[in-house]
Every structure is written in C-alpha cells, then in structure tokens.
Amino acid sequence: MVIIGGVAAGPKVAARLRRLSIEAEITIIEKGKLVSYGSCGLPFYVGNSVPEIEDLLKTTAGLIRDPQFFKDQKGVNILTETEAIAIDRRHKNVRLRDLTTGEERELDYDYLVLATGATEVVPSLPGIEAKNVYTLHHPEDAVKIRSLIREKKVKHATVIGAGLIGIETADAILSRQTKVALCESQASVLPKLLDPDIAILLESRMRARGVDLHLGSPVKALEKDDDDNVNRVVLENGEVETELVVIAVGVRPEVSLARQAGLTIGVTGAIQVNQHLQTDDPYIFAGGDCAEQIQHVTGGKAYVPLASTANKQGRVIADNIAGRKTEFPPICGTSVLQAFDLNIGRTGLGELEAKQLGYDVMTSLSTGLDATHYYPVHDSVTIKLVAEASTGHLLGAQVCGQGECIKRLDILATILHFRGKVSDISSLDLGYAPPFATAIDVLIHAANTFENKQLGLVKTITPSELLEQVRQGKHFHLVDVRENEEVKATPFTGPKVQEIPLGELRNRYQEIPKAGVVISVCQLGIRSYEAACFLKEKDYKDVRFLEGGMSTWEALRYQLLEYIVE
Amino acid sequence: MVIIGGVAAGPKVAARLRRLSIEAEITIIEKGKLVSYGSCGLPFYVGNSVPEIEDLLKTTAGLIRDPQFFKDQKGVNILTETEAIAIDRRHKNVRLRDLTTGEERELDYDYLVLATGATEVVPSLPGIEAKNVYTLHHPEDAVKIRSLIREKKVKHATVIGAGLIGIETADAILSRQTKVALCESQASVLPKLLDPDIAILLESRMRARGVDLHLGSPVKALEKDDDDNVNRVVLENGEVETELVVIAVGVRPEVSLARQAGLTIGVTGAIQVNQHLQTDDPYIFAGGDCAEQIQHVTGGKAYVPLASTANKQGRVIADNIAGRKTEFPPICGTSVLQAFDLNIGRTGLGELEAKQLGYDVMTSLSTGLDATHYYPVHDSVTIKLVAEASTGHLLGAQVCGQGECIKRLDILATILHFRGKVSDISSLDLGYAPPFATAIDVLIHAANTFENKQLGLVKTITPSELLEQVRQGKHFHLVDVRENEEVKATPFTGPKVQEIPLGELRNRYQEIPKAGVVISVCQLGIRSYEAACFLKEKDYKDVRFLEGGMSTWEALRYQLLEYIVE
C-alpha cells in the first residue's frame, strides 16, 4: 500500500486502512516536511487566534502528528521530503526521489492511492515574483506572512481574490495596525459561493470594518520598489499602495503524476474516478483535492476541493482497498466560512448557476433571528432558498449572518441529500427552546415565505431588483411600515418613502395612491409582508414587499450612494 | 371566527388568518389577563437573564402584544378575562362569562378554534396548598417566584419534577445565594427525554454545581410551619429543608370544554383531530397543547405539548379555515433545552421506548467536538443514535453537551422526516470550516461509529453496561490507552486498570492477558476504538472499547462511589 500525499486524504486512508487490517504495510510519500496539518486553520493562525503553528499539527491529546506519531500510534510509515516522480503501472511501482539527497529508488505497490491534493494558482502578473508576494496554502506561508506583519508592522496589505481563502485571509490580516485592500475581478465577493444579492451583506460589513474593496476590477500589475518588494497594486480601475500581497485566486488539482501515468483526467481538470474512487486503473485510487466529484443536484461532474470531502474520501478508499465495496456519494458542494463575524455558506446550486443550467428557478430571501429576541444572545440569519419553480424541489441555498447560519445550512444540505422540496422544510420538527430558535424556526419561516410567494399570496421585490428600478428611474410608491423610532434610528435610504407604521395602516391606508406599484418596507420583511397582504385585499393592484427589508437594503448603501439624499 | 385561548396557538391562527382574509371577523377569548406571551421564556425571567416580564410580551420592534396591539396591527379582537364556558354546536355559538363582572353572553361562530392549551398537574400531596408552593406556568407565577427569592433571600429552594420545565427552573433558581434540591420519582433526570445512559451527563453536572439531586424517590408530603409555608419536603428516602417549592410534574391537556361539547378525546387525553386539525365537528378545529398529534416514527398517537407545534398548528388551522387544505404533518417529538450550560435534546424514539414498542434496537453513544480543537471556541457533543438493528433505519437520537448539540439534533430530526438510515447520515455533505465542525463532523463520526459496531468491526461496552459488570463483580481486564499526563489529570475511577498509551500498544500489547474480556478506555472513545481494532486482530477474542470513554464514565462517579478506591 503506497499513498502519495500526506495532508488530509492520504493520512485518512492510512488511518482507516490500519484499523481494517493490521497486516497491511502502509507507506505515505510526502514531498513536503510536514504531514497531517490543518490547512483550514492557517487563516486563524495568521489572525492570531491559533497561537502556534504546531497547534495545527496536534491531536486533541496534544501529540504532534509527525512521522514518529504515525509509526507509533498508527503503524504507518511516512517518508517526508520525498517526491513521487513516476508511476510504472505495468510493474506496479512508484519512482521516488529523496529531496534532501537527490537519490532515487522504486517502491512496489499492490494498491496505490493518489492524494496529491491541489496547488495554488499563481497568475502570471508582472511583479508576481517579488519578495513580499505570498500565497496562503502551506504552514510555511502562514508563518512568513504573520511574522512579516509583526516584524515590519505592515500598515497596508493587499489580498488578491475574494474567494473563501481570500476573504478569510483578509479578515485574519485586518487589525487596528494593518489595513487591508481586497481586489476581485468579479463584481461581487465570494462569486463561487454567493449570489450578488446576498454577497452584499458581506461586502457592506467589510466596508464598515474599513476594508478597501475593489470589485469588478482585475489586477493588471504589481509594481515593485528597488528592494524587489511590491509597493503598489495596479488595477484596471485604480491602484492600491501596499507592503504585502497575498494571492488567493484559487487552486488547481495536482494531477501531473496521474497524467504521466496515463490515467484519465476529467472535464474538471481533476482525476476521474468511479463511485469507489478508483481511477481507470483498478489498482490506483484517487481522493481529496486531486480528484473530481459528482454534484448531487445535477448529477454532473464537479470540483469542490474541501477538507471534509478529502477526509471522507480517504475513508472510502481504505474501505475499498480492504474489500468493503463502499461508495463515495455525490456532493452538495456545501462550503462555509466565518469571516468578519459573519457565518456564511452555500449548499447545492446558486440562483445564477441554476439558471445557467436551464432550471426554472424561484428564490426567496428572508431574514430572521436564530433565537428568541428576549433571550440575551440572538443574532440575525439571512437565508436565500433556490428551488425549482414548477415542483418546489430545493436546488440550493445560501446563508449569511451573525447568527447560527450554518446550522440551518446543514439542515438544507440534508434536505438536498433526500431531494426534498421546500414544503419538506416547513414540515420539519426542529428543536425549539428560547436559546436555540424562535418558536417557528427562521428556516421554517424562510420556507413559508417562499411558499407564500410561490402560491401567490403576495408579490415581492428583492433589494437588487429595487435598486435596478431606482437606477432605471422607474416609478413606484414606497411605504415604510416601521415604528417612528425605528425610522428615526435608521431612515430608509435612497428614494422617497411614505411613513405609515403598520399599526396605523388599517386606518390610514387610503393616503396611499391606488395607481401604480406600491412597495412596502420594514426591518426584516415580516411587517411589510403583512402590509402587502392587507393592501392587496384593499384593491391595490400591484403591491410588493421588499424581501430582506432594511437589513438587506442597508447593505446596498455603497451602490446606493449616488441616489441617497442625506 | 372565534378562537378560545390566547397564548400561542390561538393568536397564531388569528394572525395567519388575517393575512389570508382581511374580511374575516376574528375574536380571541382568553380567561387570563395576558395574551401572546412567551411562556418558554419564564425560566429565563426567573433566572434574571430576561430582565422584565414585559420582555416576554414584546415584538422585535418593542411593541407589547396586548389586545390593543392585536386590534391595530392585526385587526383582531381579543376579549381577556373572559371564559368560554360552553359550546352549543347545533346553534354554533359559545357561551362566555366576563370574569370581572360575572356577566354571561353568547357569541356566534362560523368556525371555532380550540386553543385552550394545557394546565399544570398539581399532585395531591399533603401540604400542597401552602403559601410558598408554586408552579411555573404563567407570567404571574414567574413574577411571584422571582420576587420571593429576591425579597426573602431564599437560601434553599426545592423543585419537584425533573422534566424539561423542572430542570430549567432548577437552573434558573440556583445561584450563589440560593441552593436547589431537585426531587424526581423516576431514577434519572429528564425521563421522557433521555435514556439513563445519557441522562447521567446532566446529573453529574448538576451535582458538580451543587444541586441536591433526589432521584427515584417520590415525594410523600410537604411539611408546613405555623405561617402556612412549607419548610420540609418529605421523600420516600430522605427529606429536604426548604423555603420555596416549585411543582413541575407535567401538564395535562385542557379539554373540559371539548368534552362538554361532546368532541372525541383521544387515547392521549388530548382532543382528537384529523390531519387538518379538525375535531369530529368539521366547524371546530383544535391545535396547540390541547390537541394530540401523530408520532412520525411509529404512526401512533402522541402528546408532546410544545410551543413550536402550537405555532405551526395555528398556521395550518388558519389555512384550512381560509380554504387551503393544508395538513399538519406528524411530529418527531423533537424537544430541547439549555440548562446548566448543557444543550440537551431528543428527537424520535428513545432506546427504552423503542424496545418497549418491539423494535429490534441498536444504539451507539459517542462523544466528539463541535469545532476543531485548535479553534479557540470548541466544546463537546455527545450523541446517542437509536436505530433499527436489521435495517439501519434511524428511530431516534439524543444529544447532550456544552457544544452545538442542537444543530446535530435538528439534522437528525430531518433524517427522521425522510425516514432515513444511519448510512444517510454518513453520506451528508455538511459544512466544514474550523469554527463550525471537525473535518468529519461529530455527527458523521457518530454514524460511522454506529456502523463500525453494526458491521462487527469492533465490539463495545457502554458505561452503564460496564457499571453493571462492576456491580455484578464480573471479571474483565481494563486497558487505559490515554497518555500518561491525561491519566494523571483524570485517573480512571473504579475498577483496576492497566495503563498503556496507544503509542506504546503495538510494542507492549503482549503484557495484556489473552484470556477473558478486555476493555479499552480513552478520553472520547476514539483511541480505545483504535486499540480494540488492533487487539482484535492480535487474537484477543473478546475485546471491547468503552463507548463515550472517560467523558461519560466520569459522569457515573456518583453511582461509582462505592467502588472507587481514592
């Protein structure tokens, strides 16, 4: 048994296989110095919430997972600083090179596991090879970045790429001492995770924290000083002064060895495997960041490189090698992160993705609380549901908020697993006590909100649709149904609005002009929904409530700037 | 439209119905002074984390939900201090009595909704009518209890009944000033929620906090002083000095009006309804704590009175009255609470319940972390899975721990909704990032642990089974595979044990006697599982690991006392 790659998938194959068979001789080949480290913790080390880099190597019992650990605890051999440079499938051996001595040798295998992972993409920009340009992929990178920030007292850092790692890194670096600029060529942050209408929640929070956000503006060059350090990032629109650059524009599956061995590389660019994670050579398995997956919702190929998947796949590979015909199931692509005190995630398809795939899509966006508001700790949760309009089948979901969002996302991933509908969400019997939820959980409210829209009980407008109407100079009449104190504290920004608290609407609704489009607004969307229900029955022909309410509208402040009369 | 009962189910019917129809005339009859209050928040008010009782009546916008609020905001009439005393089904009217004037009158209905809720059970004990004996069911009760504790500086309080409300109340009352004794006739706490082998986690924590726990010892009498105050609670075994008694032995559905009207009362003692929540009179609906439900797993009748159910049922009743033929789905009976810093809950069937129902049951108990251990905030989660041994279908689950247990329980409730198997849990694509989970979520580990046992990879013993073996003086050989420092910090209590850290086991295993039963132990169960896998292959015929490990075994300290050689 030879395993190439010693971070997550590789060691998990070894650990599980050892439990299934104490006889197997198991060797892990790793070209780096470290094995079995928690790469997902690197941003937390950079941001100082993980004190030492060794913490990412320790077990819960405090032991460092080094080759000696694997020898003693697991009976597994690890060769570090050793690169696998070729596979001879006919003779079933791997050619190894000792990177310290340069010596080469061959190692026979019965089964070979490719757990070669992914490599960070480094764009070919002028200046990219400068001294103060890093990626954050390996513990060594993290140590260098953190010590540079500390020692040089970096005042301005730039992160290029607003994906999961870029956002986590920006949060980690940002501090009272160090300002951060974040540059992203796409028009919104986390473009692979979030649709723009929910991404604005993160964007506005980042701006409020002082992040200098450059969206929709590709980086053209990195300008260097005489010391070979980048001091300016040149964008298509604008430029940023900087003392440190972190590149986080994505990863690419490491498939060179597989390709050399003549194994099929799939459409995603990762190694093609069957449901047992076998490559087209039955003696060679592949798992983790180097292999492709099946997307559960579409049935198509996917490439979502995550540690959760890498570990689960490692387990499945071990099972199959030990003779248990286990299958690795399709993925929902559930991806989550915590950054800028927001809990963010996505499962299944996004709205834009689903539309591109030709689905007949309906969505809803709603905000609520993760616990009762009288309970001392409670925070907001925004949920976007994406479903098939005709059938109500859930296609995907996105969440964002300071509250317990990931709990709701995990339930949604479970709904996807069973190919459930939005109506299944409403039927769930979720746990309720004041610290954990509202009597009707925010997730069930989200499903009910979706169904109220789907069944035509009310019409809605999303914040981005409203912004578009404002931009196009369309006519509509806005009614803010919040209490006077709430309006005073956070006035409705942008277009003109009529203020009628919900409690007065039943007596005063005739003040609202009957013709044209009427849009009701409140804090979360609940009272404006109620107002819309009322007005609709009073023969207002086109009433809509603003989905997400002020909580989302406020997030558009930046886009709104030109329309705001302060 | 007449609705009887103004707390949760009743107001929810009214609120939803108003949105579906602005014409309907809606009247709520409530015999108390308050309506629409958060009864679930009462323990938090008693425990001072909710400052004012009015907080339980406020909307998120800060408005008090009184009759004026319902008039203005919802267009709903509420008659408080008005009791419905009889229903005339033939003439479709309700007889009302104004409790302030004693006047009676009739009110016609097209549809009638019974949302009469539940009443607290007050056992007929000698002394029960004393001044300082309370229940905690109504805001007035909470105000009285809290002010008594404050004003009289109560030093010793007694709670009778260790159900959900009893446990929450004990936590609320316990403080540096006030000690609490908790008396429960059953042998373990939360007998309707938790099986004894997981209830011990809560029990040991309560004891550690200084709660005087009297289990398996029914209360026989309350002894009073000359002032008509109870000063001593007499139990079957022992007695407790006290200055305040809170009775929390359960609730009973309030069905007197329904019975008087000749409606069918079901086997559970609550009003029988169909899936549209109609009683056997199609013009009379019933929902909330006065009505019975269907248990999803068994298909049988159930009575689990919860605010979550009451609110959802209110919505379904409104839909049906408005002509939408909505169904209220069967419940999983998901019940949760937070007390003594533990998050506790249950969904579906417990082990004992499932066995009584004749299921062929297999369980597993496992502990893990809710987030990566290098992330600064992480806590433990113990999960007990109850499934059908032959098919692997999930029947129920219980959770307990300081960590994010309820998230995992809600996912399990979702699995139950779809009649999923333990193998479905392993297949879930749950969100992983260091603040939210371990790379393989603790819930997926729990499922894998179950399957490892089910497929015969290892044998296990539960803490209570081990205790039973100790009690019976059975022979077995215990091997503690933790690191020396861990053993020093928390030595294995009770029977004799051989210490061999896992890292030395591969070289030292021959020190373990080959004959008889060998039981391996570690902190959580992971390393002892690994040790058991190893020993099994080394021809140890009957090796088992201790499910739940030290984390659960330690909780048996009280039961263990007589066996501990300190």
Ligand SMILES: Cc1cc2nc3c(=O)[nH]c(=O)nc-3n(C[C@H](O)[C@H](O)[C@H](O)COP(=O)(O)OP(=O)(O)OC[C@H]3O[C@@H](n4cnc5c(N)ncnc54)[C@H](O)[C@@H]3O)c2cc1C
């Ligand atoms: C900053 C950061 C944050 C992240 N956060 C999350 C998160 O929150 N959640 C999540 O699920 N995932 C996260 N990830 C992704 C996660 O770390 C990866 O999915 C996981 O590490 C993949 O494991 P792997 O074993 O498949 O591959 P890798 O971790 O890439 O390891 C592959 C190893 O193989 C070695 N190797 C490659 N080729 C050879 C060869 N020819 N010879 C010898 N050795 C070779 C490499 O040196 C490498 O060490 C994050 C990643 C980073 C960088």
Ligand SMILES: Cc1cc2nc3c(=O)[nH]c(=O)nc-3n(C[C@H](O)[C@H](O)[C@H](O)COP(=O)(O)OP(=O)(O)OC[C@H]3O[C@@H](n4cnc5c(N)ncnc54)[C@H](O)[C@@H]3O)c2cc1C
């Ligand atoms: C301390 C405590 C903690 C709780 N914690 C939780 C929790 O964490 N999670 C959870 O889900 N549930 C919890 N519950 C349960 C929850 O409060 C109830 O399930 C919920 O209140 C039920 O609502 P209901 O409207 O059906 O009935 P009730 O709340 O019982 O209201 C019924 C109302 O009807 C009135 N009424 C009855 N008969 C008549 C009549 N003939 N004429 C006029 N009025 C009448 C009564 O006066 C009463 O006000 C808790 C309950 C308590 C007491």
Ligand SMILES: CC(C)(COP(=O)(O)OP(=O)(O)OC[C@H]1O[C@@H](n2cnc3c(N)ncnc32)[C@H](O)[C@@H]1OP(=O)(O)O)[C@@H](O)C(=O)NCCC(=O)NCCS
């Ligand atoms: C740690 C590593 C070597 C895997 O080793 P492992 O021993 O399989 O550890 P895991 O925590 O994954 O699995 C624990 C095992 O104990 C079982 N288990 C978990 N909790 C248990 C409990 N309370 N009682 C009994 N068994 C339990 C699990 O089912 C699993 O066994 P199985 O796979 O045979 O079913 C590998 O995951 C690794 O190198 N990880 C670090 C790198 C990494 O993942 N990086 C990216 C994320 S930051």
Ligand SMILES: CC(C)(COP(=O)(O)OP(=O)(O)OC[C@H]1O[C@@H](n2cnc3c(N)ncnc32)[C@H](O)[C@@H]1OP(=O)(O)O)[C@@H](O)C(=O)NCCC(=O)NCCS
């Ligand atoms: C408050 C009460 C009167 C119900 O009133 P309600 O207006 O239906 O309030 P809810 O919060 O239940 O429902 C909010 C409504 O807005 C919808 N909604 C929720 N979030 C939304 C959002 N962000 N955007 C749009 N609509 C939203 C919901 O779907 C629901 O409408 P629907 O039922 O028509 O689908 C009733 O639940 C009550 O009296 N509660 C207090 C008592 C109680 O529950 N006690 C026990 C628990 S402590």
Ligand SMILES: [Ca+2]
């Ligand atoms: Ca920071």
Ligand SMILES: [Ca+2]
């Ligand atoms: Ca307390």
